[in-house]
Amino acid sequence: MRPRLTPFARHIARVLACAPGLWSLTAMALPPHMPVPGGVAVLTLAPATQPAPAASLRGRPLAVVQSSGQWHALIGLSLDTPPGRQEITVDERRHLTFTVVAKAYPIQKLQIREQNKVTPDAEELARIAAEREITERLKLTFRSVEPDTNFSLPAAGPLSSRFGLRRIFNGLPRAPHAGLDVRAQAGAPVTAPASGIVINVGDYFFNGNTVFVDHGSGLITAYMHLSRTTVREGERVTRGQALGAVGATGRATGPHLHWAVFLNGTAVDPELFLAK
Numbered sequence: 661m662r663p664r665l666t667p668f669a670r671h672i673a674r675v676l677a678c679a680p681g682l683w684s685l686t687a688m689a690l691p692p693h694m695p696v697p698g699g700v701a702v703l704t705l706a707p708a709t710q711p712a713p714a715a716s717l718r719g720r721p722l723a724v725v726q727s728s729g730q731w732h733a734l735i736g737l738s739l740d741t742p743p744g745r746q747e748i749t750v751d752e753r754r755h756l757t758f759t760v761v762a763k764a765y766p767i768q769k770l771q772i773r774e775q776n777k778v779t780p781d782a783e784e785l786a787r788i789a790a791e792r793e794i795t796e797r798l799k800l801t802f803r804s805v806e807p808d809t810n811f812s813l814p815a816a817g818p819l820s821s822r823f824g825l826r827r828i829f830n831g832l833p834r835a836p837h838a839g840l841d842v843r844a845q846a847g848a849p850v851t852a853p854a855s856g857i858v859i860n861v862g863d864y865f866f867n868g869n870t871v872f873v874d875h876g877s878g879l880i881t882a883y884m885h886l887s888r889t890t891v892r893e894g895e896r897v898t899r900g901q902a903l904g905a906v907g908a909t910g911r912a913t914g915p916h917l918h919w920a921v922f923l924n925g926t927a928v929d930p931e932l933f934l935a936k
């Protein structure tokens with residue numbers, strides 16, 4: 661038996677039927693509202709019939725995107741965000757609050773053959789500090805373009821290490837896993853998950869050969885440990901376009917893609933952006 665439509669549902673169906681453009685608005689997939697450390701909070705700001713509001717978190721601009729006839733703010737929450745209330749500012753006058761809830765990520769123990777990748781010497785520490793300055797700046801890139809938040813997986817293969825694992829390298833606690841690992845053979849293609857602009861191609865101590873892509877509004881992705889890179893800084897890329905190939909450069913136990921997603925300057929779980 662066909663379910664009967666309520667008058668409201670019938671109205672919506674009629675509106676969509678005579679305005680095909682609305683389908684694309686409705687279909688724009690946002691990450692799910694996941695207000696946990698390393699997650700993304702999605703807050704509704706205003707109807708899409710109004711101009712896009714500006715939203716910020718502690719002075720940092722936030723991505724504001726349109727979906728289902730509304731403007732939404734996407735708020736990246738760092739892995740060290742404490743549970744409790746957070747507040748964003750909308751159009752410099754309105755405040756919206758939401759609550760961050762705790763999440764316990766599992767522990768992962770790893771053995772690295774090169775001990776200097778676990779306990780770097782003074783020269784290497786200086787290089788690491790200089791590189792961190794560069795990557796911090798890249799993560800804070802904000803281009804006022806509404807991003808495509810519906811990502812495809814940038815390499816074909818099983819998801820190995822998930823985001824947020826609390827890591828112990830050769831018995832020593834180190835920073836948590838701030839990306840998603842895809843296991844693949846060395847040389848397998850790494851592709852852009854959505855359109856964007858390449859903002860950096862570099863060789864980093866921990867991350868090896870790396871490509872950063874800016875998708876707009878502070879949504880930045882990075883591809884690490886690549887065996888080679890095939891794009892240049894400033895190049896525009898589209899979904900599915902090759903960025904380079906899987907490798908094991910930098911601090912890696914074997915060939916895999918480490919994929920990082922940053923939002924308002926902070927690493928968040930890439931799986932939240934994968935098309936369902």
Ligand SMILES: [Zn+2]
Pocket residue numbers: 821837839840841917918919
């Ligand atoms: Zn990784």
